[in-house]
Amino acid sequence: xxxxxxxxxxxxxxxxxxxxxxxxxxxxxxxxxxxxxxxxxxxxxxxxxxxxxxxxxxxxxxxxxxx
Numbered sequence: 001x002x003x004x005x006x007x008x009x010x011x012x013x014x015x016x017x018x019x020x021x022x023x024x025x026x027x028x029x030x031x032x033x034x035x036x037x038x039x040x041x042x043x044x045x046x047x048x049x050x051x052x053x054x055x056x057x058x059x060x061x062x063x064x065x066x067x
Contacts, residue, residue: 007020008020008023008024008050011023011046013040013042013043013046014040014042018046023046023050026046026047027050027051030047030051
């Protein structure tokens with residue numbers, strides 16, 4: 001059985017370019033932490049578009065308090 005690897009494309013986040021390696025590191029970090037306290041709106045968009053299930057970790061604090 002072969003494992004399907006996800007390939008990432010370059011992403012512009014604010015005024016910075018995120019390389020595929022940056023996105024892989026971000027995904028690994030998302031898997032290791034339970035909740036992210038502070039995250040920019042641009043980075044939150046990246047997380048929610050790339051990894052919808054992990055998007056709850058990067059939810060805005062106001063939304064997290066309402067849940």
